[in-house]
Amino acid sequence: MNGAISPTILGRLEWLSLPFVRAWQNPTPDELIGAGAATIVVVGMAGTIALITALGKWRYLWRDWFTSVDHKKIGIMYVVLAFVMMSRAVVEGVLMRMQQATAINAPGIVEPDHFAQLFSTHGSIMIFFMAMPFLTGMINYVMPLQIGSRDVAFPLLNSISLWLTGGAAGLMMVSLVIGQFSTGGWSGYPPYTELEFSPDVGPDYWIWAVTLGSIGSTLSGLNFAVTIYKMRCAGMTMMRMPLFCWTTLCTSILMIFAMPPLTVATAMLALDRYLGFHFFTNDLGGNMMNYANLFWLFGHPEVYILILPAFGVYSEVVSTFSSKELYGYRSMVIATMSIAVMSFTVWLHHFFTMGQSASINAAFGIATMAIGVPTGVKIYDWIWTMFMGQVRFTVPMLYSLAFMMTFVLGGLTGIILAFPPLDYLVHNTLFLVAHFHNMLIPGLLYGMLAGYHYWFPKAFGFRLNEKWGQLAFGCWVVGFYLAFMPLYVLGAAGMARRTAEIFEPAFRPWLYVAGIGALILLAALVALFVQLWVSIREREANRVDAGDPWDGRGLEWSIAGPPPEYNFAVLPTVSGGDPFYTSKRNGDAYLPPERYENIEVPKNSVVGPLLGVFSAATGFALVWHMWWLAILGMLAIIITVIARSFIRDTHRIVSATEVERVDLAWRDKLFASRSISREMETTSANQGFAEVAA
Amino acid sequence: MAASRFLGLIAILALPALSGCAVLRLGAMDAAGPIAEAQRNLYFLLAIVLIFVAGPVLVLTPLIAWHYRISNKHSTFRPKWVFSWWLEGLIWIPPAGIVIGLSFLLWNYTQRLDPYRPIAASQPPLEIQAVALDWKWLFIYPEEHIAAMNELAIPVSRPVRISLTSGTVMQAMLIPRLAGQIYAMAGMRTELNLAASQPGVYRGGNVQFNGTGFAKQKFDVIALSPSDYEGWLAAVRAAANPLDPSAYAQLFEKTTPAQPILFSSAPEGLFQKILSRYQDPDMKVHR
Numbered sequence: 001m002n003g004a005i006s007p008t009i010l011g012r013l014e015w016l017s018l019p020f021v022r023a024w025q026n027p028t029p030d031e032l033i034g035a036g037a038a039t040i041v042v043v044g045m046a047g048t049i050a051l052i053t054a055l056g057k058w059r060y061l062w063r064d065w066f067t068s069v070d071h072k073k074i075g076i077m078y079v080v081l082a083f084v085m086m087s088r089a090v091v092e093g094v095l096m097r098m099q100q101a102t103a104i105n106a107p108g109i110v111e112p113d114h115f116a117q118l119f120s121t122h123g124s125i126m127i128f129f130m131a132m133p134f135l136t137g138m139i140n141y142v143m144p145l146q147i148g149s150r151d152v153a154f155p156l157l158n159s160i161s162l163w164l165t166g167g168a169a170g171l172m173m174v175s176l177v178i179g180q181f182s183t184g185g186w187s188g189y190p191p192y193t194e195l196e197f198s199p200d201v202g203p204d205y206w207i208w209a210v211t212l213g214s215i216g217s218t219l220s221g222l223n224f225a226v227t228i229y230k231m232r233c234a235g236m237t238m239m240r241m242p243l244f245c246w247t248t249l250c251t252s253i254l255m256i257f258a259m260p261p262l263t264v265a266t267a268m269l270a271l272d273r274y275l276g277f278h279f280f281t282n283d284l285g286g287n288m289m290n291y292a293n294l295f296w297l298f299g300h301p302e303v304y305i306l307i308l309p310a311f312g313v314y315s316e317v318v319s320t321f322s323s324k325e326l327y328g329y330r331s332m333v334i335a336t337m338s339i340a341v342m343s344f345t346v347w348l349h350h351f352f353t354m355g356q357s358a359s360i361n362a363a364f365g366i367a368t369m370a371i372g373v374p375t376g377v378k379i380y381d382w383i384w385t386m387f388m389g390q391v392r393f394t395v396p397m398l399y400s401l402a403f404m405m406t407f408v409l410g411g412l413t414g415i416i417l418a419f420p421p422l423d424y425l426v427h428n429t430l431f432l433v434a435h436f437h438n439m440l441i442p443g444l445l446y447g448m449l450a451g452y453h454y455w456f457p458k459a460f461g462f463r464l465n466e467k468w469g470q471l472a473f474g475c476w477v478v479g480f481y482l483a484f485m486p487l488y489v490l491g492a493a494g495m496a497r498r499t500a501e502i503f504e505p506a507f508r509p510w511l512y513v514a515g516i517g518a519l520i521l522l523a524a525l526v527a528l529f530v531q532l533w534v535s536i537r538e539r540e541a542n543r544v545d546a547g548d549p550w551d552g553r554g555l556e557w558s559i560a561g562p563p564p565e566y567n568f569a570v571l572p573t574v575s576g577g578d579p580f581y582t583s584k585r586n587g588d589a590y591l592p593p594e595r596y597e598n599i600e601v602p603k604n605s606v607v608g609p610l611l612g613v614f615s616a617a618t619g620f621a622l623v624w625h626m627w628w629l630a631i632l633g634m635l636a637i638i639i640t641v642i643a644r645s646f647i648r649d650t651h652r653i654v655s656a657t658e659v660e661r662v663d664l665a666w667r668d669k670l671f672a673s674r675s676i677s678r679e680m681e682t683t684s685a686n687q688g689f690a691e692v693a694a
Numbered sequence: 695m696a697a698s699r700f701l702g703l704i705a706i707l708a709l710p711a712l713s714g715c716a717v718l719r720l721g722a723m724d725a726a727g728p729i730a731e732a733q734r735n736l737y738f739l740l741a742i743v744l745i746f747v748a749g750p751v752l753v754l755t756p757l758i759a760w761h762y763r764i765s766n767k768h769s770t771f772r773p774k775w776v777f778s779w780w781l782e783g784l785i786w787i788p789p790a791g792i793v794i795g796l797s798f799l800l801w802n803y804t805q806r807l808d809p810y811r812p813i814a815a816s817q818p819p820l821e822i823q824a825v826a827l828d829w830k831w832l833f834i835y836p837e838e839h840i841a842a843m844n845e846l847a848i849p850v851s852r853p854v855r856i857s858l859t860s861g862t863v864m865q866a867m868l869i870p871r872l873a874g875q876i877y878a879m880a881g882m883r884t885e886l887n888l889a890a891s892q893p894g895v896y897r898g899g900n901v902q903f904n905g906t907g908f909a910k911q912k913f914d915v916i917a918l919s920p921s922d923y924e925g926w927l928a929a930v931r932a933a934a935n936p937l938d939p940s941a942y943a944q945l946f947e948k949t950t951p952a953q954p955i956l957f958s959s960a961p962e963g964l965f966q967k968i969l970s971r972y973q974d975p976d977m978k979v980h981r
Contacts, residue, residue: 112906185903191880192863192904282880283972288864289879322762325776331786353866354877355884358808365804366797373789376747380785383754388772390764401759408751412744419740419800421733421807424874425722428866428901493721494870496901501909504897506717678764 011625012201017179030111033095038177067604069155070565071140074162076459078137079452082130083528085169089125090525092118097483097518101511104502115500116183117202121172123186124206127302128213129169131440134448135309136161136220139248142455143224145556145563146242148233148572153226155602156650157219163612164216168209170616171623175205179623182206185498187295188269190280190288195273201623204273207266208619214263214298217305221255224248233555235574239333242554242578243326246333247312250340251305257344258301265294274622289354296347304343306440308336310447311378314400317450318382320550321397322389323678325578328381335374335381342371352420353427361420368418372411379404392678394550395469399450402477403442410438413488431491434484441480449476449528457549457688458561462539466682468531475524483517486510544688545669551678551690553581558589560666561688566599566654569663584692590670596660600651607644611637720897721870726917727890729807729873736803740796747792809876809886813853819887820848822856823965826865826878826900828948829907834965840930841937841964844913845954849923850893856886859969861946862904869898869915877902881972890917910950930956937961 004012015021023035052058065073095110096118102108110118144152152158175181182202184193188210193203228249232241269291271277278286319326326332348356348364382404391397413435417423426432449472457463490510495502502511535542547561555572556563558580570593576582583589618633620626673689680686718724725731762769805811812819823834824846834841848854858867858878868875873888890896899912918926937957942964961967 112909116903116906116908183903183905189864189902197863197905282863323764323771324773327776328782329776331782351877353875354879355809355882358805358810362801362804365800366793369793369796369800373786373793376751376789377785379751380781383751383758384778384781386758386762388770388775389762390771391759391762392764393759401755404755405752408748412748415744415747415796416737416740419736420804421874422737422740424807424809424876425730425733425868425870427875428868489717492723493717493719494868494897494899494901496868496899496903496908498903499909500906503909503912504720506720510717 009626009628011621011627013178013624013626017201019177028111029109030114033110034114034176041173041176063604066609067159067606069151069159069602069605069608071144071152071155071158072459072563072565072567074158075137075139075141077162078133078140078165081166081169082134082137082448085125085129085133085172087525088173089122089130090522092122092125094518094522096122097511097515099500100502101515103500104505104508104511106501108501110500112500113183116498117181119498120182120185120202120206121175124182124210125169125172126440127186127306128210129165129172131306131444131448132213132217133165133169135251135306135444136165136217138313138448138451138455139220139224139251139309141459142451142556143245143248144227144231145458145559145567146245146554147228147231147236148555148568148574149227149231150566150568150571150599151231151602152223153231154223156605156607156644157223159605159608160611161216161220161223163608164212164219164615167612167616167619168212168216170612171205171209171212171619174620175202175209179205187299188266189295190269190272190291191282191286193269194281196281203269204623207270207273208622211263211266211270212615212619214259214266217255218259218263221252221259224252225256228252233568233571233573236579239330240574240577240579242312243315243329243332243336244309244312244554246336247308247315250336251308254301254305254308254340254343258298258305260298261294262298262302265291265298268294270622292351292354293347296350297344299350300347301343303439304339307443307447308339310403310444310451311336313396313447313451313454314382314403316554317396317400317454318385319578320454320552321392321394321400322386323392323551324385324389325553326381327384327387328377329577332378332381335377338374339371342367342374346371349418349423352423358420365418365420365423369415372415375411379408390678392681394453394682395464395466395473396450396454398470398473399446399453399476402473403446403450406438406442406446406477406480410435410442413438426491428497429491430487430495430497433497434487434491437480437484437487441476441484446476449473454550455556457544458547458556458563460539461543461545461561462535463542463544463549463682463686465531465535465538465542468527468534472524472527472531475520475527479517479520479522479524481517483514483521486514486517490514541684542686544686545666546673546688547666547670548580548690549686549688550681551581551584551692553578555580558583560669564659564662566601566659569593569596569659584690590667592667593663596656596663598656599654599659601654603650603652605644605650607640610640614640722874725871726892726894726896727872727888728813729888730871731891732803732807733874736799736807739799743792743796747789807874809874809884811887812855813887813889815851815853815889817852819853819855822846822848822854824856824858824867824878825945825965825968826858826860826862826867826904827945828862828905829900829911829950831867831898831900831911831913832861832945834960835927836965838927838931839959839962840927841957841960842930843951843955843957845916845956846898846913847916847918847923847926848890849920850890850917852920853887853889856888857965858884858886859965861968861971864902865900865904865911866902867898868901869896871896872898872915875901881969883969890915893917893919893922905948907948907950913954931958933958937964 019034019038023031099108179201268279278284280286280288280291346368349368352361548557614633614636621629673687675689675691676685677691722730722734725734825832832843833846860878860880864879866875866877876884876886896915898915933956936959
């Protein structure tokens, strides 16, 4: 059973690459967990395929979703991907907490090698395949609607970005079933990830998954930036854009400049591993410090790529649910831009401990603290937005409040870490782990969940269940504090991160509390899925067809929920900030257009799915050294791109009569709806038609 | 609502805090040397400043959200109120001022606690050369021509200057009760200056993941009085266990010794040999 099965065709694939075979030969709990995870992937895939086949939905999925280049559908698919990947990564997080809680002077439930794969996949997935798809999906859905556009600037490119990300996520899932993943952490530091120390396929899976994902994100960044620069509707000047669009613009700029260093770093590591280069090896002039530099040149702006869209969501949510214009809009824009620029000046704080001079460390430490000033300004701006407003504690608002108070604690520990002498003490310990979870759970996850609850009625035409939403919220918050506050203590006591076994009994109570917290976080995830299920079942009672359930402020609320494919029957013209809110107050919202015109929309395209499949196949082939498949995959990619360039007929026309029919049907529903006061917005009385107080 | 939830959380978190605070004695909170002590003092100083940074947000957020809740009919509602120069000044200038103030503190302490900076003392520092290996540490005493694996004995009160390199992947050496960490990288030399001010046994280890044996890669720092330290040296020399070529070859095997190993003699230039190991074209360690 040892050795490659068929080197020419299957490369270095062995029978033992399959976790089922390993578990059969050696049925330890560790191998059984691995085989169980692989079984979940296989059964999940087979079950999904069987279900779609049984329901006869393949044609529908292919035509209406997979080949769609509609930014709204692409956005939704991104968010679905994020939820799927989040489920896996949360379970992995829980498993790690369980391991550490049981492995105190004991082996625990998984082997050290398996544990290392867990923290590597958990981190890689949470950053590249949960956070990035979530925010990219959110931006995709919302931003074009907010600027009054019919789509993003490059709809096909958008589909390609999605499918590259999807293909990369597929590689991550395949690594559970065939072979194993990297043990080098989400940052993949060489020389550990070089052939000399990690000759297995793990780092190769990491390299190709991250490379594909990073290319997808670069393309998304370009797409969003051009969309904001070129596709705003008449009157939508930059300073009238909702703040979510501003944070999107900053995130896009960061993506454009920060993703390429990552692509370069992974490509250089690939050259080392595949072609015997020596960029980061120990010998022949390689230097891993170059990798650390490149990686964090991406890695630090990446933090703000993740956090800025959430800041945008909070700006929308706090303003909407306080019935008040955003305080200090100009100040917010300046702060956002400052954060974006300064995010490129602090990357060295990720390796204060690499031995450079004290003056360099101090300069970067000061830059790191400085970035806290505009961030603090934003928090206060949200507080002053609530000030003299009418605050409603809906689920998105609860997330926003929890964010403000939790994020500021993460900011404090961030300043501690910005002091190089203190970083020396707690770098690489659980203190650091606690810190970045303390930033990213409120600063990304809560924001995305707030946005998910906030815009869900827009995307699907009905509200999410409030009770289950509150329960999930409670679990996310309580779970977070219980799971991560103990890690600060453990880190301060010197407990290293990524530790599969613990030899210090004094850590026990804290690891137990953290373990309970992790279980509560798992409950939070389950509550989200239950909420979705319950909400779909009772959707008829919670329809908000009129499209404006929260007395919204931006253009996205001025149209039906869900909006038609072309978004706006007639492109809007705006004359100020918060355009829809203002026109509701002026009584000129919902005015029927003078006439309807034909609308040109992009046709569906198979190019996105094809490129996704081909690039994932190429990545898989490179991982396993199946050279024939790698060559075939690359050729297929090139041929697809060239063939696409010969297709001239890429648009179709939605006729004016069809636009008129759809628009009038919505207007009928709109005028049949009862307007409701804000006190009733979380009840079934809410049909998406806001009562406008004088 | 948010406020009461937050207070509840504090109560829940306080319970293990009361019973489990002993754990902090393992870290720099219970500093056993001047470097860790200075770091701890810096931490407390910073923590006090940071209370004033976070305090307003932690107080204002729940207060304002609750006071201006929609069901409170007694609160003012001014939906068009969106700017005040006075408030604007308050949220930009004091935080910027605090950061400027902290910058001086940061610059000063970073220079003072630079791991390369020698510790001022009447005696010359004890030279130690530390080699990060898979999954163990080798400590060479160049002046004594001995070495110890996974045990670092030092005399109390005398500064120790540790030169670090790695015979394998990058690692980081952390002895939380004595000083912060620094990376050890192959082909490169980094430096960590520290001292112990009281006798005792302090845990140290690698905190940069380097494979399946990572969790076991711990060692004890044994801080001894000068006479006990002399006794320890004599005992090591008497052990008749030289670091000969076969012991040298074993250094690069991926193992963790069950017990610390004391080498009664170590060849001259051992550290330099490992440092330049990957530069040697005849080594062919690569693949």
